[in-house]
Structures are given as structure tokens and as C-alpha cells.
Amino acid sequence: MLRFCRIGRLGACLGVLAVLLIAGSAPEPLHAQAPTLVRYWLWLDDPTEPMFDQLVKEFNATHPTIKVEYQLVPLSEYHDKLVTALAAGAGPDAGRFKDWWLGEFVKLNGLEPMANSVAKWPGRGDVIENLWNTGKITAAGPVYMLPHQFITFYLYYRRDWFAQAGLKPPATFEDFLAAARKLTDPAKNQYGFGLRGGAGGQDQWLAFMVAGGARMVDTQGKVIINSPEAVKVNQWYIELFRAHKVAPPSAPTDAYAQVLGAFQSGNTAMMAHHVGSSVLVTQKLGAANVGVLPIPAADPAKPATMATMSGNVVFAASKQKEAAFTFISWLSENAPMDKWSGSRQGQLPVLKSVSRLPRYSENVFFKVSLDGANYAIAWPPLPGVGYVSAQAWQANMQRALLGQIGSKDMLDEIAKALQR
Amino acid sequence: MTRRPVRRAWAALKLWVPLGAWLTFVLAPYAWMFITSIKPPNELYTKAVRYWPGQPTFEGYRLLLETTPFLTYMRNSGIVAVSTCAVALVVATAAAYCFSRIPFRGKGVMLFGFLVTQLFPSVLLVLPLFLIMRSLGILNTPPALILAHSTFAVPFSTWMLTGFFNAIPRELDEAATIDGCTRLQTFRYVLLPLSAPGVAAALTYIFIYSWNEFIYALTFTADLRARTLPVGLQTFMGEFIIRWDLLTAGGVITALPIVFFFMLVQRQLIAGLTAGAVKG
Amino acid sequence: MALPLFLLSPALALLVGIVAYPIGRAVWLSFHRLEILQPDLTRFVGLEHYQALLQDPVIRIALQNSVVWVVGVVVFQFLGGLVGAIILNRRFPGRAVVRGLALIPWATPSVLVALMWTWMLDGNYGLLNDLLVKAGILSRFQPWLAQPWSALPAVILADVWQGIPFFAVMLLAALQAIPEDLFEAAKIDGASAWRVFCHVTLPLLLPTILITTMLRMIWTANYMDLIMIMTGGGPGYSSLTVPLHAYYTAYKRLDFGYGATIAIVQVVILAAAIVLYLRQLRANEGMVQ
Incomplete structure (x- = not known):
């Protein structure tokens, strides 16, 4: 009897508690729906920063006919959740978007072409001209993604270590390798270059590939990433780890956190990344000890690096396309862009007028990055890029780094995956 | 005379050394x-x-509590976990009693069927489940997660409880029946008290599963109205900024309610209960 | 028949109402090529996906890894949990607190378990490497997660850690249910602790052991949160398990039909294993009549 009471009581308590909690959290009644509702999805680097929330409040206050509601989704799950929601017919009207996914989503007819809206958008002339291509499938075709924030890859190096070793900052592949070798000392757990073979490493890799003269596609859009030239550059990249051992032994699975951590802790002398990490790196190592350079090139006369665009899209299934475009184009206007780029999660502004502001043009990290924008190359808008950047590159790069397959095999696999 | 303290020391050593090693790991x-x-x-x-x-x-803790909706995530997790416990426990206890004590045709197949529902990776069930939740109109509310978590918790806890019920000798039921107990009374006064440790274990299992479940919580929730802890924590891992301070502080705090919950449950249900009950 | 139906109906309603459709759809998908955003264009492809399995070099690796993963995880979780349950069943001051604390690994969200273990196993600044080098066991830091031979074991270690309290709690509950008179009787007969364990404790725990290990096997087979964060299935395919392969195929290659097919392979294998296991269980008298 007594025993039962105890269990019964616990069960009853649970039930009552559940009911109370649910009742307490019932959603409030909605207000009269005068303004058009735009549902917007995004990921943020640091959700504790109120920057975006303020932007939305400002937009809603200045656009009484539109009400933006946003949903914050962690980047690592963003693509998958988007696919699920869109497939169920419950996707957002607009969202932040990566160029990685552009080809895939256009092929699925998931994105709204924005040619007409863009033509009417007054801000269009201010966008750095060649960045429009990151949002298109063909140069003459419509814009699917409105450029917003982008990055170009550059090279961080430990200025103090270079000075100590009497090394000059490298401009070519040879200088780079020589410096990396000189600064590698496995006994001290110190390596020349933080090579990223794990998740997300494809951008860093592609920066070196294009700087070495390889290209993803030719002018007709044909995939040539497995061409003999590309195989050679890729071989060079693989040998950094395999033959010259200038990268930490953990390189095959090192992702962003590990590569950044190793550079911050003084385990590596150089790291390829972009403005997204400049504050973290300088805070930890001191501005004087961190130098920044364009990605070294095989031929210094032909510099190249890679650019990645985070833009905004309107989804084809949206019933509020016009209002959605009003919001995303507002994000790409002068003041909101400056607010975003100048925040903790800021990347390079795509507007010429904003990039000329002193806070960007006088910041060495932004400056090297913006210079890189002139010759930067982005992922081609092929349907397979999403898959390549999410898994195929990683698996095959790692197999190559471990010596399980050769440079050519790896690139063949990637070429195959790109053209899916 | 000297042997006693030595033996006592030896006994203490036999207790504390393995305990220390296990706890360290x-x-x-x-x-x-x-x-x-x-x-x-x-x-x-x-x-x-x-x-x-x-x-x-302790800046990370301060920032976590003051600048992030961590406590709202926690409240949502609490709602979902407690409700899932309540729903799943009632449903699973009834089913387990049935499987353990009532002979009927097709029992083996049905028990097996319960398990088959758990063989698919949940990540592939998310999309159709999403459609169901949407047609029920409960997306972005705790009931969506309670329902989704129950589909997992019920088969597992049914199996566990069936096992615990089976471990209780049938003779006790028969004795109770002879004493004039109805089926319900037998269940109340014999089976349930004796299987209390099992119920506590199943409860713990359901609670923790629901508290930490990620993929359904991610897909079926949109904002603070229903978003739970694991999803909230994941937002601290940005593209280029990983907020280790918030993540680790959040991880430390997240585990604490469960520790507290279990201390409560084990005291209520386990400690020193069985010996007396069996004799009685 | 009325009573069982009444008692089972809530559970059946839940399972049939909520789970049957997704599972049916997964089976249906395995015979179709799904156009995810244009369902009208989805077409029947017969056994195409099943034939593709035969040509998929990755599925074989994934199956091997899955077996190592499930067996490695469950065996060590069980052993660790059994030891824990026995220890926590003894009387000592502060037992309630220790029992609560023992739940911590299980109570820690998977994302943090994965991040903390990745950090501790790190090849450049990891705690584990530092300890092993300081203890003189290793001469140099090892990149545990980047070597094909050690990546899967390293993730298994993390999952073993996370899952030990599960077994500890389940087995502790089962130990509690054993009447103490039995131990007393055995002790009076002069049996050693080891003999009591083998001849009294273990047989009485066996039903619980069999059921919990089976449930844990099912759970572990589909559990991929840790692998996804710690190695992403790498290096290469060294730690890619079947559900992870299915997930990548479905959500990253957007080939939901083939992804479902891969999952079904695992379902069939698991189901077969369970049937065998249940037979064994029945032979061990009494769990399922």
C-alpha cells in the first residue's frame, strides 16, 4: 500500500507538473495580421550578439507593411533542416544561403530567380561587380542569390617566428614550402602549416589549388578539376603532409576548431583562413605577432585565391516573394551592411561604398581580403558542390592524405561528385 | 586484537579503490x-x-544566463522531458504488464514489432514525421517533441519493464489472487512495488533520452517557444566563432538537473525497498 | 483478448499512428527516385537502388565499421556499467550523491561529449596525450582521430564513457530487486564473493543483461551524433558507419531513395540478429513466454 502510494504520488506529480508547464508555455494569441509576414532563416556566428535582432526590429519599424520573423538555425544543421522543411512545404520565405548549395537548389527548382527585382533595386550598382557571379548559374542568367557577406582566403603567419628564423614572408609556393620546413620541429610539436583535412577544409584547399593554377571548370563550365595541371597542384598539397611533413599529424581530420586552436596555441606557424578569425587570432597571439599575406601562388604573376559568399535567397515556394526581397535587399543596403560587417560576425561587405569606410580599408585583414576579391575564384554553381563540400571532398582528401589513393584518383572522385 | 583494524582497512580499501577508479573515469x-x-x-x-x-x-556562466535564452531552453527541455516521462511511463507500464502477465496470441510477434519500429536511423524518419506534426498542427510546440520522443521511449521502456515484471515470481501474483485481489489490485500492490527499481530505471532512461534528444528537437522547433537545450547549445557553435565558454558552461549546467533528478528518484524508489517488500 | 487489447492500445496507437507511416515511406522510397522539392517527378525505379548496393564500395566498409562500433561500444559499456552497478550497490556514506554523480556522462548532451573528447584526444594540445607522455607511456603526441586504426576506437571510447551509466543504472535496478536473503544464505554457506557473484548474482541478473544489451545494441547501431562531430566518418571511411553513410547519401547527396535503401540493409541485419537473440533469450527461460 505504502509502496504504491510513493509511486502513485510521483506519477501524479509528474502529470500535474507536465500540465502546468504546458499550460504556462501556451503561445500567446496572435495580433491582427495586417502586415505581410516574411519568415526568414539564418545562421549566426555568435547568437549572443544582438546585432541581427536589432536589424530586424529596425526593419519592422521602418517597413510597417512587412513583419519579419526569423529563425536561427545552427550552420551545421542549416542545409538539412532547410531540405526537410522545403520538402514538407513548410520552408521559410527567404534565408541566408551559401554559394556551396546554389547549384543544388537551383537544380531542384527551390530558388526564385530575382532578375526583375534586382533590376529595380537601387543598390545594385554599389555591389562589387564580379561578386554578382557568385549568385548566378551562368554569367548571362538570372541572379538567384543576392550577395551579402563574403570572405576571401589569405595566409596568417607568425611574424615573430619568421623574424627569429630570418625568413621572409612567402609569396610563392617554393618560399612557402621552404618556410614551412624551416619552422617545423616535430620534437617540439611545432609544424609549419596548419593543413585542414577535416570538415570544411575544401575552401582552404581550393584556395591553394587556384593559386597553383588549377581551375574547377573551364570557360564553358566543363569540369576540369582532374586535369593534369590540377593533379600536379593537388599532389603538391598532399605532399605538404605526406612527404614534407610540415603539417601536424592530426591534419587529416583537423577541422576549423583544431586548425585555429593549433595556430593560437603556437603549434603551427601558418594558417590559411580569412577575416572571420582575425579578431580571435590577434586577441590570442597579439597583433604584432600575426602577419597576413595573400595566398602564395605557384606563379606570382598569376595570383589567385578563393572566395565564399554568404548571400540571401528567396525560395520558390514562398507566397511573399516581393516582401521577402524587400527584406533581403534591405540587408544588402549601406547602413545594415555596415552594421553586419562591423559586428563580431562581420565578413567582407559586398558594397563598394561600405568597403571604402576606414574601419575596413584601414584594417589590414580586411584590406588584404578585399584586395584578394579582385582575383578570387568561387565554387562553380554545379549541383554537386553541396555534396562535395559536405562529404565527398573530405573523405577523398583524407584518403589521399593517408596514401590510400593518389592525387588523380582523388580529383576524379571529386569531378564525378561535382557533376552529379 | 590487531587484526580487526587491518581487516577494516582492507575492507575500506576494497570499497574505495575500485569506487575511486571507476568514478575517476x-x-x-x-x-x-x-x-x-x-x-x-x-x-x-x-x-x-x-x-x-x-x-x-565564471564569466561564461554569467554570460550564459544573462545574454542567452539558456533558461528558456532549459524550461522547454524540462517540459518535454517530464511530459514524455509521464506519457511514456503510463503507456509502457500498461503494455509491459500485458506482455508479462496476460497470455494472448501473437504476443511474440507484437513484442518483436515494438522493436522493429526502432531499427531505422531517426534521421531518415524526420521528414515524414515532420509532415505528421504539421498536419497535427503542433510544429514548434512541446507536444510535437513529446509525441516524437514517446515513439522512441515507449517501445524501449516497454521492453525494459516487461523484463523487470518477468523477474518477479508469478507465485506472488497467484498468492495475491488467492487472497482475493483483483488483477488491478495485484498489479498495484504486488507487481508495481516490487518492480519499483525497474520503473525508476526506465523513468531515468526516458528522462535523459528526452532531455538530450537532438534531431527531432532541431527539426520540429523553430524558436524559443519550444527549442530545447541540445539545439540551443548547438547555436553556440558558429561558423567561425565557437563560444567555448558558453558551450562548456552550458554543458556543465545541463547535466545537473539530471543528477538531481536521479538522486531524488533513487531515494524515493530504490533505497532499501525490496528486502522488506519481498518478506512482507 | 479484450484486456490485452485495452492495455496495449495506447502503445499501439502511438506506434501505428506515428511510426508506421515514416517506416512505410522509407521502404517505399527504396524503390523510388525521389525529387525532393518536386514530388510529382518522383519515379519508380524497381530494384535499382538494391542493385546499386552491390556496386557500392563504401557500404562494405561501413558494415564492417558498424559491427566493430556496435560490439565495441556495447561490450565495454556493459563491463563498465556492471562494475559500476556492483560498486554503487554497496553501502557507503554519500551513496546517494555518488549515484547521482555517476549519471553525469549520460546526462551530458552529445554535442558536448563529442567536443570534449575531441579536445581531450587532440593531437596538438590534447589532455590525454599530455598525460600519456608525462606518464612515459607515449614518447610523442598521437593524432588519435586522424589515424585509420585509432579513429574508430577513439570514438568508441567516447561513446563507452557516455553509455556506462546506462548499464550501471539498469543493472543497479536489477541488483536491487534481488532479495538480500539470497546473498546472506550464500555467505552462510561459506561461498567466496566470486562464487556468490557467479552463481547467485549473475544468473539473477541475466534476464536484465540480455534485454538491456539488446536494446543498447539497437540504440548504438543507429547512434551517430558522436561520430559525426568527432570524425565525420573519417579519416577516409575509417569510422563511417551504416547510418552515417545513409545520412550522407540522403541529405548531402540528396539521394533519399538510396539513403533509405542503405538504412534498410541495416534494418534487415539487425532484425535477423534480434530474432536469433530472442531465440537465445527464450531458451534462457522466461523473458518471453
Whole structure:
């Protein structure tokens, strides 16, 4: 009897508690729906920063006919959740978007072409001209993604270590390798270059590939990433780890956190990344000890690096396309862009007028990055890029780094995956 | 005379050495998470591993509680976990009693069928489940997660409870029946008290599963109205900024309600209960 | 028949109402090529996906890894949990607190378990490497997660850690249910602790052991949160398990039909294993009549 009471009581308590909690959290009644509702999805680097929330409040206050509601989704799950929601017919009207996914989503007819809206958008002339291509499938075709924030890859190096070793900052592949070798000392757990073979490493890799003269596609859009030239550059990249051992032994699975951590802790002398990490790196190592350079090139006369665009899209299934475009184009206007780029999660502004502001043009990290924008190359808008950047590159790069397959095999696999 | 203290010391050693070793393994990573959470950001990455921060700080905890909706996530997790416990436990107890004590045709197949529903990776069930939740109109509300979690918790806890019920000798039921107990009374006064440890274990299982479940919580929730802890924590991992301070502080705090919950449950249900009950 | 139906109906309603459709759809998908955003264009492809399995070099690796993963995880979780349950069943001051603390690994969200273990196993500044080098066991830091031979075991270690309290709690509950008179009787007969364990404790725990290990096997087979964060299945395919392969195929290659097919392979294998296991269980008298 007594025993039962105890269990019964616990069960009853649970039930009552559940009911109370649910009742307490019932959603409030909605207000009269005068303004058009735009549902917007995004990921943020640091959700504790109120920057975006303020932007939305400002937009809603200045656009009484539109009400933006946003949903914050962690980047690592963003693509998958988007696919699920869109497939169920419950996707957002607009969202932040990566160029990685552009080809895939256009092929699925998931994105709204924005040619007409863009033509009417007054801000269009201010966008750095060649960045429009990151949002298109063909140069003459419509814009699917409105450029917003982008990055170009550059090279961080430990200025103090270079000075100590009497090394000059490298401009070519040879200088780079020589410096990396000189600064590698496995006994001290110190390596020349933080090579990223794990998740997300494809951008860093592609920066070196294009700087070495390889290209993803030719002018007709044909995939040539497995061409003999590309195989050679890729071989060079693989040998950094395999033959010259200038990268930490953990390189095959090192992702962003590990590569950044190793550079911050003084385990590596150089790291390829972009403005997204400049504050973290300088805070930890001191501005004087961190130098920044364009990605070294095989031929210094032909510099190249890679650019990645985070833009905004309107989804084809949206019933509020016009209002959605009003919001995303507002994000790409002068003041909101400056607010975003100048925040903790800021990347390079795509507007010429904003990039000329002193806070960007006088910041060495932004400056090297913006210079890189002139010759930067982005992922081609092929349907397979999403898959390549999410898994195929990683698996095959790692197999190559471990010596399980050769440079050519790896690139063949990637070429195959790109053209899916 | 001298043998007693030696034996007592030996007994203590036999208890505390294995206990210490086991606890060290179980707690060390958590302790490391705690140490990480009180490191100021500039002490996070150091070439020589730092075992204790030079300047410990609880700033991460302050920021977590003051600048993030962590407590709302926690409230949502609490709602979902407690409700799932309530729903799943009632449903599973009824089913388990049936499987354990009532002979009927097709029992084996049905028990097996319960398990078959659990063989698919949930990540592939998410999309159709999403459609169901949407047609029920419960997306972005706790009931969506309660329902989704129950589909997992019920088969598992049914199996567990069936096992615990089966372990109780049938003779006790028969004795109760002879004494004039109805089926319900037998269940109440014989089976349930005796299987209390099992019920507590199943309860713990359901609670923890629901508290930490990620993929359904991610897909079926949109904002603070229903978003739970694991999804909230994941947002601290940005594209280029990983908020180790918030993540580790959040991880340390997230585990605590469960520890507390279990201390409560084990005291209520387990301690010293069975010996007396069997004799009685 | 009325009573069982009444008692089972809530559970059946839940399972049939909520789970049957997704599972049916997964089976249906395995015979179709799904156009995810244009369902009208989805077409029947017969056994195409099943034939593709035969040409998929990755599925074989994934199956091997899955077996190592499930067996490695469950065996060590069980052993660790059994030891824990026995220890926590003894009387000592502060037992309630220790029992609560023992739950911590299980109570820690997977994302943090994965991040903390990744950090501790790190090849450049990891705690584990530092300890092993200081203890003189290793001469140099090892990149545990980047070597094909050690990546899967390293993730298994993390999962073993996370899952030990599960077994500890389940087995502790089962130990509690054993009447103490039995131990007393055995002790009076002069049996050693080891003999009591083998001849009294273990047989009485066996039903619980069999059921919990089976449930844990099912759970572990589909559990991929840790692998996804710690190695992403790498290096190469060294730690890629079947559900992870299915997930990548479905959500990253957007080939939901083939992804479902891969999952079904695992379902069939698991189902077969369970049937065998249940037979064994029945032979061990009494769990399922």
C-alpha cells in the first residue's frame, strides 16, 4: 500500500507538473495580421550578439507593411533542416544561403530567380561587380542569390617566428614550402602549416589549388578539376603532409576548431583562413605577432585565391516573394551592411561604398581580403558542390592524405561528385 | 586484537579503490569540461596543457544566463522531458504488464514489432514525421517533441519493464489472487512495488533520452517557444566563432538537473525497498 | 483478448499512428527516385537502388565499421556499467550523491561529449596525450582521430564513457530487486564473493543483461551524433558507419531513395540478429513466454 502510494504520488506529480508547464508555455494569441509576414532563416556566428535582432526590429519599424520573423538555425544543421522543411512545404520565405548549395537548389527548382527585382533595386550598382557571379548559374542568367557577406582566403603567419628564423614572408609556393620546413620541429610539436583535412577544409584547399593554377571548370563550365595541371597542384598539397611533413599529424581530420586552436596555441606557424578569425587570432597571439599575406601562388604573376559568399535567397515556394526581397535587399543596403560587417560576425561587405569606410580599408585583414576579391575564384554553381563540400571532398582528401589513393584518383572522385 | 583494524582497512580499501577508479573515469571528462568552462578565453589554447586556469572566471556562466535564452531552453527541455516521462511511463507500464502477465496470441510477434519500429536511423524518419506534426498542427510546440520522443521511449521502456515484471515470481501474483485481489489490485500492490527499481530505471532512461534528444528537437522547433537545450547549445557553435565558454558552461549546467533528478528518484524508489517488500 | 487489447492500445496507437507511416515511406522510397522539392517527378525505379548496393564500395566498409562500433561500444559499456552497478550497490556514506554523480556522462548532451573528447584526444594540445607522455607511456603526441586504426576506437571510447551509466543504472535496478536473503544464505554457506557473484548474482541478473544489451545494441547501431562531430566518418571511411553513410547519401547527396535503401540493409541485419537473440533469450527461460 505504502509502496504504491510513493509511486502513485510521483506519477501524479509528474502529470500535474507536465500540465502546468504546458499550460504556462501556451503561445500567446496572435495580433491582427495586417502586415505581410516574411519568415526568414539564418545562421549566426555568435547568437549572443544582438546585432541581427536589432536589424530586424529596425526593419519592422521602418517597413510597417512587412513583419519579419526569423529563425536561427545552427550552420551545421542549416542545409538539412532547410531540405526537410522545403520538402514538407513548410520552408521559410527567404534565408541566408551559401554559394556551396546554389547549384543544388537551383537544380531542384527551390530558388526564385530575382532578375526583375534586382533590376529595380537601387543598390545594385554599389555591389562589387564580379561578386554578382557568385549568385548566378551562368554569367548571362538570372541572379538567384543576392550577395551579402563574403570572405576571401589569405595566409596568417607568425611574424615573430619568421623574424627569429630570418625568413621572409612567402609569396610563392617554393618560399612557402621552404618556410614551412624551416619552422617545423616535430620534437617540439611545432609544424609549419596548419593543413585542414577535416570538415570544411575544401575552401582552404581550393584556395591553394587556384593559386597553383588549377581551375574547377573551364570557360564553358566543363569540369576540369582532374586535369593534369590540377593533379600536379593537388599532389603538391598532399605532399605538404605526406612527404614534407610540415603539417601536424592530426591534419587529416583537423577541422576549423583544431586548425585555429593549433595556430593560437603556437603549434603551427601558418594558417590559411580569412577575416572571420582575425579578431580571435590577434586577441590570442597579439597583433604584432600575426602577419597576413595573400595566398602564395605557384606563379606570382598569376595570383589567385578563393572566395565564399554568404548571400540571401528567396525560395520558390514562398507566397511573399516581393516582401521577402524587400527584406533581403534591405540587408544588402549601406547602413545594415555596415552594421553586419562591423559586428563580431562581420565578413567582407559586398558594397563598394561600405568597403571604402576606414574601419575596413584601414584594417589590414580586411584590406588584404578585399584586395584578394579582385582575383578570387568561387565554387562553380554545379549541383554537386553541396555534396562535395559536405562529404565527398573530405573523405577523398583524407584518403589521399593517408596514401590510400593518389592525387588523380582523388580529383576524379571529386569531378564525378561535382557533376552529379 | 590487531587484526580487526587491518581487516577494516582492507575492507575500506576494497570499497574505495575500485569506487575511486571507476568514478575517476566517469567524472574526469566532465571535470575537464568544468575546468575549461572557468578558463578565460586567452588560456584556452596553450601549447603546454594547463590543468587549472591561472585566473579562473565564471564569466561564461554569467554570460550564459544573462545574454542567452539558456533558461528558456532549459524550461522547454524540462517540459518535454517530464511530459514524455509521464506519457511514456503510463503507456509502457500498461503494455509491459500485458506482455508479462496476460497470455494472448501473437504476443511474440507484437513484442518483436515494438522493436522493429526502432531499427531505422531517426534521421531518415524526420521528414515524414515532420509532415505528421504539421498536419497535427503542433510544429514548434512541446507536444510535437513529446509525441516524437514517446515513439522512441515507449517501445524501449516497454521492453525494459516487461523484463523487470518477468523477474518477479508469478507465485506472488497467484498468492495475491488467492487472497482475493483483483488483477488491478495485484498489479498495484504486488507487481508495481516490487518492480519499483525497474520503473525508476526506465523513468531515468526516458528522462535523459528526452532531455538530450537532438534531431527531432532541431527539426520540429523553430524558436524559443519550444527549442530545447541540445539545439540551443548547438547555436553556440558558429561558423567561425565557437563560444567555448558558453558551450562548456552550458554543458556543465545541463547535466545537473539530471543528477538531481536521479538522486531524488533513487531515494524515493530504490533505497532499501525490496528486502522488506519481498518478506512482507 | 479484450484486456490485452485495452492495455496495449495506447502503445499501439502511438506506434501505428506515428511510426508506421515514416517506416512505410522509407521502404517505399527504396524503390523510388525521389525529387525532393518536386514530388510529382518522383519515379519508380524497381530494384535499382538494391542493385546499386552491390556496386557500392563504401557500404562494405561501413558494415564492417558498424559491427566493430556496435560490439565495441556495447561490450565495454556493459563491463563498465556492471562494475559500476556492483560498486554503487554497496553501502557507503554519500551513496546517494555518488549515484547521482555517476549519471553525469549520460546526462551530458552529445554535442558536448563529442567536443570534449575531441579536445581531450587532440593531437596538438590534447589532455590525454599530455598525460600519456608525462606518464612515459607515449614518447610523442598521437593524432588519435586522424589515424585509420585509432579513429574508430577513439570514438568508441567516447561513446563507452557516455553509455556506462546506462548499464550501471539498469543493472543497479536489477541488483536491487534481488532479495538480500539470497546473498546472506550464500555467505552462510561459506561461498567466496566470486562464487556468490557467479552463481547467485549473475544468473539473477541475466534476464536484465540480455534485454538491456539488446536494446543498447539497437540504440548504438543507429547512434551517430558522436561520430559525426568527432570524425565525420573519417579519416577516409575509417569510422563511417551504416547510418552515417545513409545520412550522407540522403541529405548531402540528396539521394533519399538510396539513403533509405542503405538504412534498410541495416534494418534487415539487425532484425535477423534480434530474432536469433530472442531465440537465445527464450531458451534462457522466461523473458518471453
